[in-house]
Amino acid sequence: MKLTIPEKEVMGHGHLACQGCGAALSMRYALKSLGKNTVLSVPACCWSVIDGPFPHSAVNIPLFHTAFETAASTASGIKAGFEMQGKDVNVVAWAGDGGTYDIGIQALSGAAERNDDIIYVCYDNEAYMNTGVQRSSSTPWGAWTTTTPIKHPKDRPKKDIIGIMAAHRIPYLATASPAYPEDMIQKFIKAKDIKGTRFLLIISPCPPGWKSDPSNTIKLARLAVQTRIFPLIEVKNGQEWKLTKKVHKPKPVVEYLRLQGRFRHLTEDDIALIQKNVDENWEILSRKLL
Amino acid sequence: MRKVMIGNHALSYGAKLSRARVIAAYPITPQTDVVELLSEMCANGELDAKFIKVESEHSAMAASVGASATGVRTFTATSSQGLALMHEVLHWAVGARTPVVMGNINRALGPPWSIWTEQNDSLSQRDTGWMQVYAQNNQEVLDSVIQAYKVAEEVQLPAMVVLAAFVLSHTSEAVEIPEQEKVDEFLPAYQPRYKIDPEEPHAFGGLTDPNGYFELRYQIQKAMEGAISRWEEVGEEFGDVFGRKYGLVETYKVSDAKKLIISSATLASTARTAIDDLRKRGEKVGLLRIRVFRPFPSEKVKSVLRSIDRAMVIDRNISFGASGIFYQEVKAACYNEENMPPIFGIITGLGGRDVRKEDIIQMYEDVMKRDKPKSDIIWKGVRV
Numbered sequence: 001m002k003l004t005i006p007e008k009e010v011m012g013h014g015h016l017a018c019q020g021c022g023a024a025l026s027m028r029y030a031l032k033s034l035g036k037n038t039v040l041s042v043p044a045c046c047w048s049v050i051d052g053p054f055p056h057s058a059v060n061i062p063l064f065h066t067a068f069e070t071a072a073s074t075a076s077g078i079k080a081g082f083e084m085q086g087k088d089v090n091v092v093a094w095a096g097d098g099g100t101y102d103i104g105i106q107a108l109s110g111a112a113e114r115n116d117d118i119i120y121v122c123y124d125n126e127a128y129m130n131t132g133v134q135r136s137s138s139t140p141w142g143a144w145t146t147t148t149p150i151k152h153p154k155d156r157p158k159k160d161i162i163g164i165m166a167a168h169r170i171p172y173l174a175t176a177s178p179a180y181p182e183d184m185i186q187k188f189i190k191a192k193d194i195k196g197t198r199f200l201l202i203i204s205p206c207p208p209g210w211k212s213d214p215s216n217t218i219k220l221a222r223l224a225v226q227t228r229i230f231p232l233i234e235v236k237n238g239q240e241w242k243l244t245k246k247v248h249k250p251k252p253v254v255e256y257l258r259l260q261g262r263f264r265h266l267t268e269d270d271i272a273l274i275q276k277n278v279d280e281n282w283e284i285l286s287r288k289l290l
Numbered sequence: 291m292r293k294v295m296i297g298n299h300a301l302s303y304g305a306k307l308s309r310a311r312v313i314a315a316y317p318i319t320p321q322t323d324v325v326e327l328l329s330e331m332c333a334n335g336e337l338d339a340k341f342i343k344v345e346s347e348h349s350a351m352a353a354s355v356g357a358s359a360t361g362v363r364t365f366t367a368t369s370s371q372g373l374a375l376m377h378e379v380l381h382w383a384v385g386a387r388t389p390v391v392m393g394n395i396n397r398a399l400g401p402p403w404s405i406w407t408e409q410n411d412s413l414s415q416r417d418t419g420w421m422q423v424y425a426q427n428n429q430e431v432l433d434s435v436i437q438a439y440k441v442a443e444e445v446q447l448p449a450m451v452v453l454a455a456f457v458l459s460h461t462s463e464a465v466e467i468p469e470q471e472k473v474d475e476f477l478p479a480y481q482p483r484y485k486i487d488p489e490e491p492h493a494f495g496g497l498t499d500p501n502g503y504f505e506l507r508y509q510i511q512k513a514m515e516g517a518i519s520r521w522e523e524v525g526e527e528f529g530d531v532f533g534r535k536y537g538l539v540e541t542y543k544v545s546d547a548k549k550l551i552i553s554s555a556t557l558a559s560t561a562r563t564a565i566d567d568l569r570k571r572g573e574k575v576g577l578l579r580i581r582v583f584r585p586f587p588s589e590k591v592k593s594v595l596r597s598i599d600r601a602m603v604i605d606r607n608i609s610f611g612a613s614g615i616f617y618q619e620v621k622a623a624c625y626n627e628e629n630m631p632p633i634f635g636i637i638t639g640l641g642g643r644d645v646r647k648e649d650i651i652q653m654y655e656d657v658m659k660r661d662k663p664k665s666d667i668i669w670k671g672v673r674v
Binding site: 051054056060078083084107113 | 340349360361486494498
């Protein structure tokens with residue numbers, strides 16, 4: 001029998017993630033795909049806690065903690081250091097949405113423009129979860145966070161990071177969801193063998209921040225795809241857009257929204273507007289697809 | 291080989307001779323020649339290094355820390371606003387114990403915009419844990435880069451080689467370029483004690499509670515204290531090999547001196563010529579140039595001051611709300627000692643205003659006739 005998910009585990013026991021954390025699961029799949037010859041550059045984010053306090057570490061590969069806005073630039077430096085020693089190592093910047101969409105976007109853009117030979121992974125839980133659920137530019141329209149209270153929820157859409165990264169014409173970028181591990185693993189394996197800047201965006205349900213039941217994490221990660229809120233795609237050289245998971249009968253967004261307390265305050269009109277935006281975004285995306 | 295070069299190129303040659311393996315830098319006036327020449331050297335194969343042309347100084351330092359953590363010799367250079375932008379990552383370089391060496395061109399900070407020399411940029415980084423050496427000529431710039439790597443890699447702390455904007459950065463002087471073979475012998479390949487290595491995986495810099503953090507900070511201070519003697523010894527050893535000796539401080543005509551001018555960098559070289567003139571008039575005056583500012587050479591400073599009747603510190607910098615920064619440091623070093631002379635603090639030359647030999651003679655004449663300081667600042671050359 002051919003296994004679609006590599007059997008060998010790299011990540012060990014004892015990580016400190018919350019129950020139902022999408023980011024812990026994503027790391028596990030990422031390391032299964034990339035193997036032990038991998039180094040992580042981790043800025044301030046949930047994963048700087050999840051890995052464990054000194055002297056513990058859950059990943060069994062080198063993990064270099066770095067400042068909030070430096071995941072990409074530190075990774076570029078690490079890669080350069082290995083290159084000068086003739087070592088071929090997968091260097092992975094592993095950051096949350098705050099460290100990617102907001103404070104780290106300059107360093108990320110710089111690395112992507114230089115096409116530095118790194119894999120940049122953003123596990124996107126759509127707010128500053130590690131500091132207690134403050135809005136980021138990845139927070140979707142209408143969502144509650146501690147800085148977008150119910151009386152004034154987020155009034156701007158989620159930043160189009162995929163569009164931004166595609167505009168850099170990097171060799172490979174993809175979206176992934178822990179509800180589709182085979183798809184995610186295929187993408188990591190593909191990314192591993194490509195030279196240059198590779199970018200993976202993983203939708204990462206966060207029970208404490210999304211106010212969702214930990215047992216619904218996989219369901220939410222699946223519904224994000226099935227509602228076309230988070231289509232699974234890959235883009236080569238910023239130009240060849242491909243859907244990797246076709247959704248024949250998209251589910252209404254309300255099914256996704258109703259499982260999350262952060263959207264509980266939304267009216268029917270609000271939800272209708274979100275549905276309209278998702279449909280429009282899908283139209284825009286479908287025009288790009290091969 | 292002797293070559294006429296500007297101070298900026300002396301930094302580039304220093305990095306080249308030290309065989310830096312990764313360079314990450316961002317351009318800023320007046321540092322640009324440093325990175326332009328290094329780009330050239332990397333491009334034509336003279337220097338076997340990877341040059342990451344980053345999009346900011348913040349990323350320059352982050353990439354330098356990352357590269358250094360893999361166990362390769364790493365170089366960068368900046369100035370003023372660039373150094374200020376690096377500030378967060380300067381702390382990271384120290385905490386991560388990465389022996390990055392950086393050239394910094396002392397340039398005044400804005401606003402208003404200024405490109406001229408002043409020391410507030412580097413002195414604002416005083417408490418980061420970076421070692422700092424202030425050069426007085428282009429030869430010393432080149433030589434100090436090589437020495438900085440030797441000390442930095444031993445004590446596992448980063449080091450900054452500092453030079454004055456334009457006064458050195460863009461002034462041509464004859465510089466002896468040491469032979470590569472001799473440099474290789476003096477400064478062998480970097481052998482890191484710890485490095486990022488998939489064969490031996492570790493987490494670096496993970497959350498450390500109050501049970502552990504304190505000791506790590508203690509170790510940084512101990513490394514700094516250990517670096518004091520190493521700068522002295524490495525400067526001696528450099529002299530044995532290359533014929534140019536260096537120390538934590540430099541003294542000039544202090545053996546019989548009763549009065550002392552204390553300064554740093556190029557102001558100290560100007561003060562030296564002033565001392566020659568004053569000596570001709572029979573003044574028993576000497577010079578103490580503080581070369582290594584961090585770690586601060588307190589013992590050296592005290593030992594010179596013990597036989598002095600009156601001392602003045604000339605600062606091209608200011609800690610607003612207090613005084614000149616070298617003045618503070620000298621005064622603090624002497625406070626608990628018996629028989630220390632009165633120490634006067636002079637602030638001059640901010641924003642690159644010229645400080646000539648005549649100005650220093652005039653300061654000397656004014657200050658040395660005073661009994662003791664009435665305040666911590668004597669302003670010289672300011673129009674008010």
